[in-house]
Amino acid sequence: MQQWFLVLSQFAHLIATVVWIGGLVTLTVFVWPETKKALTNNPALYEYLSRLRKRFVPLTNISLVVLVFTGFFQMTASKHYDGLMMLDNDWSRLLLFKHLAIFGMVMCGLILQYNVTPALERASLLLERGKGDPQEWAKLRRREVRLTWINVLLGLAVLGFTAWMTAL
Secondary structure (H helix, E strand, O other), X not given: OHHHHHHHHHHHHHHHHHHHHHHHHHHHHHHHHHHHHHHOOOOHHHHHHHHHXXXXXXXXXXXXXXXXXXXXXXXXXXXOOOOOXXXXXXXHHHHHHHHHHXXXXXXXXXXXXXXXXXXXXXXXXXXXXXXXXXXXXXXXXXXXXXXXXXXXXXXXXXXXXXXXXXXX
């Protein structure tokens, strides 16, 4: 039973990773640059980006929950795991670095979700009604892009640490 649960846990963990990190990479590398080219100076840009956020954020939140639960199970099931904050082997030290990168991703996500996004949504609504400040919206958008790129880089670090841990 435990082996079957471990397989399901790893599968769910991989799916959640693809949704979260794959979604970030897709947004930053493909969607945003093409959107900027196609919709620059077009009022539809504000609504389109709002709709993207509303679809992506719930998926990332669900993915995070799945990653925490499945990751905890996988960690404690590993032969390399010696206990909380026991950093006596390379695997445990890499796991610490991986968790620090994940913590950074969560912090970026929280700043985006509870600070930048609400301000960006307000600025977008005002611009759609002809009352907003385009410079304020652009400033917030640059902050959103910067934090998302930091998230992408941290996500790649997580994948790198995971690959290294798996090779041990």
